[in-house]
Amino acid sequence: MQDQRQVARTIFAHALTAVEPAQLIKRVIGIDGYTLHCVNEIVDLQAFNNIYVIGAGKASVPMAAAMEEIIDAKISKGAITTKYGHATPLQCIVTTEAGHPVPDENGLKGTETIKSILESATENDLVIMLLSGGGSALLADIPLGCTLSDIQQCNELLLQSGADIVEINTVRKHLSNVKGGQLARIAYPAKVVTLILSDVLGDPLNVIASGPTVPDPTTFADAWKVLEKYNLLNKIPDSVLAYLTEGKTGTHQETPKPGDRIFERVSNYIIGSNRLALAFAREKAEELGYIVEIYSNQLQGEAREVAKMIISQAKEVYKDITKPKPYCILAGGETTVTIRGNGLGGRNQELALAAAIELEHQAGITLLSAGTDGTDGPTDATGALADSATLFEAIELGIDGNVYLKNNDSYHFFQQVGGHLITGPTQTNVMDLIVVLIHA
Incomplete structure (x- = not known):
């Protein structure tokens, strides 16, 4: 297992060289x-x-x-x-x-x-x-009539809402x-x-x-629709709501x-871009003897649900014993996390934790999920690695992975169990990479 983890790290590191x-x-x-x-x-x-x-x-x-x-x-x-x-x-x-x-x-x-x-x-x-x-x-x-605190509060609400980056930036552009x-x-x-x-x-x-x-x-109307979609109109500061209302009626320049x-x-x-990083990840994986499949270069959706889909695919590959070489599934993009708990983590660590739960009793599969910028959420980790040993270690420590996942507390899970990927700032940023290694 440890060897597979190191290989996954090597593939990820090589991908970063493409986007320096x-x-x-x-x-x-x-x-x-x-x-x-x-x-x-x-x-x-x-x-x-x-x-x-x-x-x-x-x-x-x-x-x-x-x-x-x-x-x-x-x-x-x-x-x-x-x-x-x-x-x-x-x-x-x-x-x-x-x-x-x-x-x-x-x-x-x-x-x-x-x-x-x-x-x-x-x-x-x-x-x-x-x-x-x-x-x-x-x-x-800061838009007219608002304060920095107003804009900070609005940003925090958007980031925790589950909205994607297109939606978040639609609002940001009109504030x-x-x-x-x-x-x-x-x-x-x-x-x-x-x-x-x-x-x-x-x-x-x-x-x-x-x-x-x-x-x-x-438009201002589009920004309003995003806030409406995620039930934020009654949560954002009154000054922000007033500014967007005025924008919709033409008071502020579009x-x-x-x-x-x-x-x-x-x-x-x-x-x-992420495509370039994926190309270099593929190059390294093939150099190391893997058959490579690009699962997606536009990965999105809730991190824990994406984890289930990718691990399901990996398990299907694992069942195919005709594979002459080890197999590598690569994916790139950016998932989201809807915050429901009060834990600490980021989308990549949450994805890895969800994958660890799916990999319980499943040997031969290792997943790495990491941000290319070196930071995953408000933490010092850029992501995490998971395999069948992850849940085993958690059980040995008396830790319930499902409880940590429910509380959006992936950081403290991997801090105790092991598996964090910590690179420090990479000085680049082309979304996230997922590396899945499969040895039948």
Whole structure:
């Protein structure tokens, strides 16, 4: 069992190398004198008076470090906001560490710094924006009539509701003056190039980091429907409810929509995603002699239910004794957890705990579920591993896995039983990876 756990860790670690932010930047950005090669664009830097580098997200600092290395002294000014514990020294770009997944005062300050740069930009300036997962919380501002505490409470309610990231960000975009294309509005008429590390299923540009430089197809009415769907209208602060009500009636300006002229000089490029990480995971698993199946690259749903489906599939494979080699099932995406208990954990640990329960008395199957960003929920673990030994160890310790699962307390379960995967901040973020190894 222990060998399988180490193999699963090795496959996961190899997948992370595919989405290392600095290397992703260097793959798509190059410079020849004053000619910048950016994805499929050729940009004459001499045509601009200033080059500004801004960004937000868990991976934004290493992305910015790579930009400094490539462009060097040509950067006029820059500002990045990242999660606490994710900053490293930069040469000329100001870094602010702030709260995630719930915004805080530092997020407000960092966002104001970014806004001030964009407000000074003209049509003769180039803005390079670096975005990754976490940007929605880190690009923090307060709508008229609300307080930071109001926005924090609304974020916490959304995160605990079971809403998916598309729904959560629909609300976030309409409680902000920077999300949902609104940073592009502030930067207009400057030339804007946004480089994006995707942490959202299907890589929708308008959802990743709440799409600050992307046209937003959603409306105040859509945000209202999300809150209504999850029975939050009577729970959110009155000031937030009033702001959204006014937005629905046209009192507040809508987010900019497709076709708006502010996007004429804006380019948005996805440079890294979960698909790329899965491809590298597959490469390593095959190198280690496994037959590999990609279960899904758009995994979603309640973590404990997803665990049941994946383990069911693994058990079917296990029954097939004709397999000439060990088997590996890979999946990528992002599940959700509806909080009903008062425990501690995250979606990956909850998925692994649910898998452990399904694997009781089932030898030959090992599951790893982990976030590529190094953090699973409000914990220091990025995920956990489970196999038939997990429940055995729990029983030996007098621990009932079902009780911990019911209380959403996966962190304390694995803390006692063993199986946590702790990497520290990885400086990247492309959702989650699940590795299932099967030895018949």
